[in-house]
Amino acid sequence: MTSHSHRGKFITFEGLDGCGKSTQLGKLAAALRSQGMIVVETREPGGTQAAEKIRQLLLNSRTSPLAPNTELALMFAARVQHIEQIIAPALEAGKIVLCDRFTDSSEAYQGGGRKLGSKPVLELHRILCGDLQPNLTILMDSDVVASVRRARRRNKAQAESASNHASDEGRFEKENRAFFERVREAYLTIARREPRRVKLVDARGTISQTHKKILELVQKTLKPAK
């Protein structure tokens, strides 16, 4: 895949684990649908059968050890399948694609958190993903300690309510505070580098305050250019 001229809109959500992305993505999807738009909700790693299998491998806390480059390669393996099967066809059909995480996550977590740097991530994105860029990225900025605490609590509850280990998605949440500080810094660096695409939203307010801010940004992106 090399060119990405499409009629749809590609909107991604980014932020630390537990920052409330998924809730906001769902609320945005509902709001856009109520205005008659056709919306596809999806997530990374995952979104297709093969990519969800890769997700299980990547997020299960029993997958250990895993070299940082293996982690990066698997994130991209899942992403390529996801683009080919879900994202590109939906955009070509003129739909709005809302995606929970995309390549910025690889730059923040593998590039920043795992210290691989941005270069391999951006190169892989160009080579494997035809450099597909979101029209808008909502970066939800939140407090490191509070977000990770929330993510750990949720993951523990999920794992306890399931009878097998398939729903264990806690591998990243086991990382320490320094790791998540690096992830947050890497995100902020991306936002400074690409201010037109990446919009920083303070995620520390209430759910409805944050929703309102996101909806305003999205409406601007969806308005036809004059």
Ligand code: TYD
């Ligand atoms: P997600 O399900 O969005 O977790 P949460 O709801 O807790 O935010 O993402 C799963 C994990 O995968 C998350 O810890 C971030 C990590 N991840 C990467 O490290 N690199 C990537 O490229 C992607 C897409 C996710």
